[in-house]
Amino acid sequence: MYHPKAIVDLIAGNVRKTRNPFGAFHFVMNRWWKNLDLPRDGSTLFYTGLMVQSVPFIERITRQLEALEDTSWAPLVGYGSWIPKRLVQVGSLFMTTPKERAPYEQILKDMVALLRRSGVRFAYRPDLDLYSGILLYDLGDQEAFEAHARFVAKRLQEAGVRTLITVDPHTTYAFKVLYPKYVGAEFEVRTYFELLRLQGEPNGTRVTLHDPCFFGRYLKLSHVPRRVLRDVGVAVADVQQSGPLTHCCGGPAESVSPKLSREIVERRVDQLKQTGAPILSMCPICMGNLKKAGADVQDLASFLARRVSSSGNGQNRKDQT
Amino acid sequence: MAFVDLSFPDELERFGVSTTLDCFNCGTCAAICPLIYEHFPRQMIRYAQIGARDRILENGVELWRCLHCGLCTQTCPREANPGELILGLRRYVLHHWRRDGHVPS
Numbered sequence: 001m002y003h004p005k006a007i008v009d010l011i012a013g014n015v016r017k018t019r020n021p022f023g024a025f026h027f028v029m030n031r032w033w034k035n036l037d038l039p040r041d042g043s044t045l046f047y048t049g050l051m052v053q054s055v056p057f058i059e060r061i062t063r064q065l066e067a068l069e070d071t072s073w074a075p076l077v078g079y080g081s082w083i084p085k086r087l088v089q090v091g092s093l094f095m096t097t098p099k100e101r102a103p104y105e106q107i108l109k110d111m112v113a114l115l116r117r118s119g120v121r122f123a124y125r126p127d128l129d130l131y132s133g134i135l136l137y138d139l140g141d142q143e144a145f146e147a148h149a150r151f152v153a154k155r156l157q158e159a160g161v162r163t164l165i166t167v168d169p170h171t172t173y174a175f176k177v178l179y180p181k182y183v184g185a186e187f188e189v190r191t192y193f194e195l196l197r198l199q200g201e202p203n204g205t206r207v208t209l210h211d212p213c214f215f216g217r218y219l220k221l222s223h224v225p226r227r228v229l230r231d232v233g234v235a236v237a238d239v240q241q242s243g244p245l246t247h248c249c250g251g252p253a254e255s256v257s258p259k260l261s262r263e264i265v266e267r268r269v270d271q272l273k274q275t276g277a278p279i280l281s282m283c284p285i286c287m288g289n290l291k292k293a294g295a296d297v298q299d300l301a302s303f304l305a306r307r308v309s310s311s312g313n314g315q316n317r318k319d320q321t
Numbered sequence: 322m323a324f325v326d327l328s329f330p331d332e333l334e335r336f337g338v339s340t341t342l343d344c345f346n347c348g349t350c351a352a353i354c355p356l357i358y359e360h361f362p363r364q365m366i367r368y369a370q371i372g373a374r375d376r377i378l379e380n381g382v383e384l385w386r387c388l389h390c391g392l393c394t395q396t397c398p399r400e401a402n403p404g405e406l407i408l409g410l411r412r413y414v415l416h417h418w419r420r421d422g423h424v425p426s
Binding site (some may be wrong): 142252264 | 337338355356381382384385386388389390391392394396397408411412414415418419423425
C-alpha cells in the first residue's frame with residue numbers, strides 16, 4: 001500500500017497546476033471531439049469531466065504502481081510532486097498511444113450519436129470540459145477539492161452554462177450533489193442515458209449490467225439504463241448484487257493500493273460472469289478495472305449504438321460516428 | 322492506552338461528520354464491507370465515538386483502503402452514514418498530517 005499522503009499531495013499538486021490529476025496538457029487528454037463538428041454555442045453542454053479520457057492514463061500509471069507496490073521503490077512515488085510541471089506535461093504527450101485511447105474515445109462518440117438520434121440538442125466546448133476534482137473529494141482533500149470546484153464552477157457560470165449532460169457517475173455526483181453543497185454552484189445535471197429515446201424489437205439478446213456504486217447507490221439511477229435497454233428490446237440478467245446493493249469494482253483503491261483493487265475486482269468479475277450474458281458497464285473507471293481482471297466488458301453506450309444501428313429502424317444514420 | 326475524549330464527535334463536525342454518535346455498533350457495516358478485514362469500518366467508528374484520536378492517527382493509513390462504495394451507508398440500520406464518517410476521518414487525518422509536517426515513510 002502506498003502512503004495516502006504521498007498520493008494525495010501528488011494528485012492535488014497536479015490538479016492545482018494543470019487542472020487534471022495526471023499533470024497532462026488539456027489538449028492531450030481531450031481530443032476525442034476533433035472531426036465531429038459539434039456545435040459550440042448553447043447553455044446545454046455535453047460534459048465529460050475528462051473521466052472517460054482518463055482511463056488509458058490510469059491504466060498506464062496503475063501498471064507502474066502495481067509493479068512497485070510494497071517494494072523499496074514505493075516511498076519514492078511521493079517525490080513525483082517535485083518533478084517540474086512542464087516536464088510532467090511534456091511526458092503526458094507520450095503516456096498513451098492512439099490505439100489505447102481509441103476505444104474510450106469511441107464511447108464518447110457513441111454517446112453523441114445516441115443523443116442526436118434521441119433528438120437532444122446540445123453544444124460541446126472542449127475548453128470548458130474540465131475535470132470535476134472528484135478524486136480529491138474521495139481522497140479526503142476537501143480544501144483542494146473546493147478550490148478546484150470553485151475554479152471550474154466560475155468558468156462554467158461565466159460562459160452562461162445552465163445544463164450539463166454528464167457521461168459518468170463520478171462527474172454526475174460531483175455536479176449534482178457536491179458542487180451545490182460545497183461551492184454553491186447549481187447546474188441542471190442530466191446523465192446522458194436519462195435523455196435517450198430509442199426503440200428496437202426484442203431478438204432474445206440478454207446482457208448483465210454492472211451498476212457503478214455512484215449510479216446504483218448514491219444517485220439511485222439504476223432503473224434508467226434498464227428502461228433504455230428494454231426500449232431497444234434487450235433483456236437484463238441481473239446478478240444478486242445489483243442496483244442499490246451493487247458491488248464495487250475496486251477502482252477507487254487503485255491509486256493507493258492496486259493489490260487491494262485487484263482483489264475486489266476479481267470477486268466482482270466472478271459474480272458478473274455467473275449469468276453468462278455479455279457484461280455492460282456505465283462507468284469508465286469500472287470498465288477499466290473490470291477489463292484488468294480479464295472480463296469481456298463493453299460500455300453501455302457502445303453497446304446501444306451498435307444495437308440501434310444494426311436494428312435498421314433509426315433515422316439520422318449519418319450521425320453515427 | 323487510548324485516552325477517551327467525549328468532545329471528539331463535536332470536533333469531527335468541522336470535518337463534515339454529524340452522525341458520529343448515531344451508531345450503536347451493530348457491525349452491519351463491517352459485515353457488508355467488501356474489505357472484510359479487522360472490523361472495518363466499525364472499529365474506526367468506535368474510536369471516533371470515544372475520541373481515541375491517537376488510535377485514529379496511528380491507524381490513519383487504513384482509512385484510505387475504504388472504497389467509498391457506500392454499501393455500509395446503504396445498509397446501516399441507524400442511518401449513521403458510516404461511509405461518510407470514514408471520509409470525514411480521512412479529512413481529519415490528512416489535516417493533522419499536513420499540520421504536523423508528517424513525512425510518509
